Amino acid sequence: MxxxxxxxxxxxxxxIRTQDAVADLHPGDSLRVLCTDPGVIHDIPAWCRVHGHEVxxxxxxxxxxxxxxxxxxx
Amino acid sequence: xxxxxxxxxxxxxxxxSLLAARVMMDQGVHVEGINFYTGFCVEGHTHAIRKKDRxxxxxxxxxxxxxxxxIKLHMIDIIEEYKxxxxxPKHGYGANLNPCLDCKIFMVNxxxxxxxxxxxxxxxxxxxxxxxxxxxxxxxxxxxxRESGADDRLVRPLCAKNLPATRPxxxxxxxxxxxxxxxxxxxxPQMALAAHYGFEDYAQPAGGxxxxxxKQYSVKLADLWATRGKREYELDxxxxxxxxRHLRPRPNYKLIVGREEGENRFMEGYxxxxxxxxxxxxxxxxxLLDGEPDDSDIELAARLTARFSQGRxxxxxxxxxxxxxxxxxxxxxxxxxxxQVPADWYL
Ligand code: SF4
Numbered sequence: 001m002x003x004x005x006x007x008x009x010x011x012x013x014x015x016i017r018t019q020d021a022v023a024d025l026h027p028g029d030s031l032r033v034l035c036t037d038p039g040v041i042h043d044i045p046a047w048c049r050v051h052g053h054e055v056x057x058x059x060x061x062x063x064x065x066x067x068x069x070x071x072x073x074x
Numbered sequence: 075x076x077x078x079x080x081x082x083x084x085x086x087x088x089x090x091s092l093l094a095a096r097v098m099m100d101q102g103v104h105v106e107g108i109n110f111y112t113g114f115c116v117e118g119h120t121h122a123i124r125k126k127d128r129x130x131x132x133x134x135x136x137x138x139x140x141x142x143x144x145i146k147l148h149m150i151d152i153i154e155e156y157k158x159x160x161x162x163p164k165h166g167y168g169a170n171l172n173p174c175l176d177c178k179i180f181m182v183n184x185x186x187x188x189x190x191x192x193x194x195x196x197x198x199x200x201x202x203x204x205x206x207x208x209x210x211x212x213x214x215x216x217x218x219x220r221e222s223g224a225d226d227r228l229v230r231p232l233c234a235k236n237l238p239a240t241r242p243x244x245x246x247x248x249x250x251x252x253x254x255x256x257x258x259x260x261x262x263p264q265m266a267l268a269a270h271y272g273f274e275d276y277a278q279p280a281g282g283x284x285x286x287x288x289k290q291y292s293v294k295l296a297d298l299w300a301t302r303g304k305r306e307y308e309l310d311x312x313x314x315x316x317x318x319r320h321l322r323p324r325p326n327y328k329l330i331v332g333r334e335e336g337e338n339r340f341m342e343g344y345x346x347x348x349x350x351x352x353x354x355x356x357x358x359x360x361x362l363l364d365g366e367p368d369d370s371d372i373e374l375a376a377r378l379t380a381r382f383s384q385g386r387x388x389x390x391x392x393x394x395x396x397x398x399x400x401x402x403x404x405x406x407x408x409x410x411x412x413x414q415v416p417a418d419w420y421l
Binding site for chain 1: 109111115133134136137138140141145146147148149150151313343
């Protein structure tokens with residue numbers, strides 16, 4: 001699975017990195033995004049809703065938040 | 075059937091761009107949003123920093139607007155390219171270090187490149203004549219259209235009736251009669267239109283869409299440039315201008331003092347790049363030192379750190395000082411007397 005390291009970046013940069021990574025993927029592909037800014041828990045799902053992608057999982061471990069996305073049909 | 079016309083709306087997250095996009099959608103135009111991240115935006119991360127702001131909904135207003143409208147939102151990182159706009163604005167600054175006119179031209183120009191690349195017909199902004207003193211005046215609005223290269227493909231649905239007809243109007247696929255003629259600083263027409271469409275809970279930024287319109291922020295940025303002898307910045311610099319108290323006791327360094335837990339935590343991420351101070355005998359703030367201090371500077375910095383700690387009234391406070399090389403030492407210092415910190419040290 002492709003993954004994006006957006007740790008230490010502040011919102012909206014993790015969202016922008018996610019968007020740029022998704023642009024190279026195909027419907028049905030998955031993407032894992034690693035983040036540290038808690039703002040992503042709100043912003044990445046909001047971005048996914050707007051673009052029709054699915055948030056499969058949000059996993060918070062200590063300081064790192066891992067969000068798994070399944071790409072929709074753009 | 076003719077193909078749907080397409081427009082890209084500059085979405086800042088405020089009410090005006092929300093309405094402008096909505097007015098176009100009413101006429102059957104396919105709208106997508108575009109949002110530029112300059113690093114100075116009031117959006118996003120800022121509310122993740124301060125604890126007092128954590129109670130507020132942690133939303134990105136541009137994304138919220140896109141959701142309300144049911145449109146896609148393309149978010150674009152322009153941090154690097156935008157530096158030249160802030161540092162060398164051809165049309166100068168507004169009341170603070172806000173280069174609004176150049177900023178608008180730059181963003182509309184980016185949007186123009188985007189519509190060319192993506193086969194869209196026009197660009198929409200929420201601008202209203204007379205709404206803002208610099209970029210939204212009768213004489214500057216044509217400047218934005220012309221210098222951005224968007225020309226008659228730039229549509230301002232909220233005040234279109236006060237402006238020459240744009241290409242979509244001339245081509246007949248946008249009905250001028252169903253656009254608006256707002257002007258001036260009043261927000262009432264926008265609020266009435268918001269009520270008409272049933273929008274509630276929208277963001278109403280007071281001064282502008284970014285920190286550059288903020289006086290205190292601009293003072294800190296001007297200080298950064300003056301003391302470095304260069305009008306330059308990195309993203310980390312402008313982020314740190316948003317947090318903490320900034321004190322410049324001497325020309326060769328300044329201190330950034332965390333005001334509360336949220337800021338201290340945010341600043342911890344920058345510890346490795348700065349000499350930093352932390353009270354150990356009492357609880358107190360993390361302090362970052364930006365500059366080139368000598369030993370007497372460190373002593374003063376430690377006394378000021380003690381002044382902002384719980385030990386401000388104690389005889390001595392122990393402060394741990396850590397260099398950029400990671401080496402730490404403990405200093406026992408007398409807290410700087412609270413009432414005696416000169417007012418002009420505060421930026
Ligand atoms: S307030 Fe900031 S983002 Fe808005 S137009 Fe002015 S410089 Fe640009």
